[in-house]
Amino acid sequence: MKHIQKGQEPESFKDWKDLENDDWKPNWDNLSKPQKTDVHDTLLREQGYICCYCGMRINRSSSNIEHLKPRKTYPNLALDYTNLIASCPGEGDERENEKLPLPPPLSEHCGHKKGFWYDPDLMVSPLIENCADYFKYTGFGEILPNDDPTMHPAAKETIERLGLDNLKLEASRRKQIRKILPLIDGLTVEEIQKLAQSYEQLDAEGKYVPFCAAILYILNEYFLPENRNIKENPK
Numbered sequence: 154m155k156h157i158q159k160g161q162e163p164e165s166f167k168d169w170k171d172l173e174n175d176d177w178k179p180n181w182d183n184l185s186k187p188q189k190t191d192v193h194d195t196l197l198r199e200q201g202y203i204c205c206y207c208g209m210r211i212n213r214s215s216s217n218i219e220h221l222k223p224r225k226t227y228p229n230l231a232l233d234y235t236n237l238i239a240s241c242p243g244e245g246d247e248r249e250n251e252k253l254p255l256p257p258p259l260s261e262h263c264g265h266k267k268g269f270w271y272d273p274d275l276m277v278s279p280l281i282e283n284c285a286d287y288f289k290y291t292g293f294g295e296i297l298p299n300d301d302p303t304m305h306p307a308a309k310e311t312i313e314r315l316g317l318d319n320l321k322l323e324a325s326r327r328k329q330i331r332k333i334l335p336l337i338d339g340l341t342v343e344e345i346q347k348l349a350q351s352y353e354q355l356d357a358e359g360k361y362v363p364f365c366a367a368i369l370y371i372l373n374e375y376f377l378p379e380n381r382n383i384k385e386n387p388k
Contacts, residue, residue, distance in 0.1 A: 154288060154317075155208055155366045157279045160199055162234035163191040170232055181224060181231045193218055196239040201361035205238035205279045206263040206315050207322050210363040216241055219264040221278060222271050238279065240264030243316070262316030275310040287311070289374070290367040294327030329364045330371055337376060345376050 169188045170179050193213055204211050219240035222230050230236040243265040277287045287308040289297050296317050298308035312318050349372040352365045
């Protein structure tokens with residue numbers, strides 16, 4: 154999970170809400186397409202085109218607008234831009250053959266699996282600055298709760314509720330992690346540090362590398378000198 158720094162809501166969305174009067178009240182169900190599209194596009198840019206929860210690559214057609222605090226239990230936040238994030242559809246990252254007929258997708262992880270769940274004490278929100286610190290990863294792509302007793306319960310509950318340990322996600326994380334391993338051979342400490350920094354930055358298209366939080370964990374925990382002697386090499 155990567156921290157999302159919320160920015161300003163789209164002007165079109167704000168202007169639409171400002172049309173409220175005695176005869177008409179804005180709500181999520183009557184949000185018109187132009188404004189909703191503007192919101193969706195702004196969220197994608199804000200997140201560097203990765204899912205707010207799992208970190209896989211998303212775009213407008215492969216994501217949905219997620220209410221962090223569900224509309225059902227927090228109706229007053231339904232149109233609050235600070236409560237809106239973009240989630241993948243929970244179908245996994247890959248299909249073996251898109252030409253083959255597929256069964257209806259299962260909402261196996263992230264926003265759709267989360268549903269109406271939200272617990273302020275047990276939900277690790279991508280809007281908190283240190284959200285990535287709640288989790289650790291293996292070279293195999295597994296996601297685990299941080300051992301810190303102050304973080305472990307929330308991390309464990311969030312992994313389970315969002316299905317972040319889904320096998321499809323694990324395989325996708327593993328594939329991305331394996332891509333970096335050949336890049337590390339022969340690098341100096343300083344070069345590995347620069348490599349890690351690159352995964353914290355947006356690319357020229359304004360996108361983060363998919364699963365960059367997992368990659369950063371592997372680089373920082375396994376390959377940088379302060380941890381190299383006490384961590385097992387994920388190869």
